[in-house]
Amino acid sequence: MSTLPQQTIDEVRSIFQAFLKKRNKRQTPERLAVLEEIYQTEDHIDADELYVRLKQDDAEVSRATVYNTLELLLECDLVVRHQFGKNQAKYERAYSYWQHDHLICMDCNELFEFCDPRLQSIQEMVADIYEFDIKHHSLNMYGHCIRDNCPNRADADDEAPPDASTAREAATDGV
Numbered sequence: 045m046s047t048l049p050q051q052t053i054d055e056v057r058s059i060f061q062a063f064l065k066k067r068n069k070r071q072t073p074e075r076l077a078v079l080e081e082i083y084q085t086e087d088h089i090d091a092d093e094l095y096v097r098l099k100q101d102d103a104e105v106s107r108a109t110v111y112n113t114l115e116l117l118l119e120c121d122l123v124v125r126h127q128f129g130k131n132q133a134k135y136e137r138a139y140s141y142w143q144h145d146h147l148i149c150m151d152c153n154e155l156f157e158f159c160d161p162r163l164q165s166i167q168e169m170v171a172d173i174y175e176f177d178i179k180h181h182s183l184n185m186y187g188h189c190i191r192d193n194c195p196n197r198a199d200a201d202d203e204a205p206p207d208a209s210t211a212r213e214a215a216t217d218g219v
């Protein structure tokens with residue numbers, strides 16, 4: 045992920061302001077602070093982490109405002125929510141950000157983003173067949189990363205993985 049140019053942040057702010065106006069909601073500096081913080085965030089963040097970052101930046105926001113604003117940002121498609129495993133829901137900016145899916149390591153919770161254009165064509169084909177106006181999709185793949193600093197990396201280095209011998213025993217028992 046990378047930092048977005050100021051122009052994008054400005055565009056996003058106008059979209060959000062127009063949405064709030066349409067909904068007869070006030071354009072408070074707190075709501076705009078939540079929007080800007082999430083657009084300056086380069087990773088996936090849960091509501092509580094976002095609240096902590098806002099506090100660190102001396103923003104005058106309450107936890108409730110963070111939660112309410114995230115709901116509004118979801119409604120106007122400026123933010124997407126992900127449920128990765130059993131963890132707290134994570135949010136990420138959606139406007140002008142590349143279409144991507146996620147790989148999640150079940151050992152270290154590290155998240156990797158990838159993009160495969162074939163998924164986009166599947167989405168278009170499915171939308172066509174089912175006459176469906178698809179707004180977004182969510183594809184999360186879970187597994188074990190093989191990075192050196194992953195907590196489970198030591199197991200991966202073993203010459204004979206314990207799983208393999210157990211599988212062999214089970215196979216022999218079955219004969």
Ligand SMILES: [Zn+2]
Nearest residue numbers: 149152189194
């Ligand atoms: Zn890992």
Ligand SMILES: [Zn+2]
Nearest residue numbers: 136144146157
């Ligand atoms: Zn992502």
